[in-house]
Amino acid sequence: MRLRPKALTTGYVDGAWWPRSRDLAAELPALLAVLAVRLGEIPRVSYNLTEWDTAPRQIAVDGLRVRLSGFWSRPAHTVDVVAGDRRRLTLLLVPPDTEPSTAHHAMMCAAERENVDAVEVLLRGTTTSESTVDSAGAGSSCVPEQTFQGAR
Template structure:
């Protein structure tokens, strides 16, 4: 695999990053599926991830080494960011979903956060972060109330385009939504 120069660069936030709008479960619960919620102020991953790492380090301690995100919700996709003299690797996974960020680090540090879109209204974002940060919550990221995401790309703006893409990739659509039981022979 040939890597471009931008893949090898470490992006650093040149200004003071905004204070992260973050709500964490206190105390952390091993039963909860989520550790809290995060409401970024923009779709610039360098600025937002710098503020997130700074806030998480201050609140939970530990060394953050990796962050996993879905690329669909962000304007660009850096592979590394510099925060406080350390380098944090950023992984972009389309299978993760735009509503989840996973932060990992040393000594089994793992923090799963729901991500609320920057353009979400204050009341909706606060409700989503409150639900995600409940220590007794067993809700997964998919169970948090949906928040508006970025507009769909023009290429997949029409539902029939999505169907055509799926069919051309070898998938088959089922029009019934009821699960079927396995057939025993």
């Protein structure tokens, strides 16, 4: 996972997350543990129903109940994490089967402070095993502001 720094930002996403599977209930505890450092208690996560296997309506994370809200109309390839004080982080969801170098590039770009790219632009090339990202731009301006270990 990669996040933008804590500051006023523009754009569509506040960072990126690359889960290992389509099992939301299994993937969320590690993500929420890392995000709790920034957000505190996280009682709600919303997601697009088409991108995950069937998920329960709630899960327990560190003894706290987290409501999972799946929507057909939710923007594709994003997950919203909502804190107890209603602060919200929108994360780019990099599909689990994405080729590693392509996923890395998408995550680096999503975490860039000045990034204003739409989700589709950030994910360009992530649906195939061959990256379609312009090699000249692949490492140019996308530098992560913050990196966390434990959640990919």
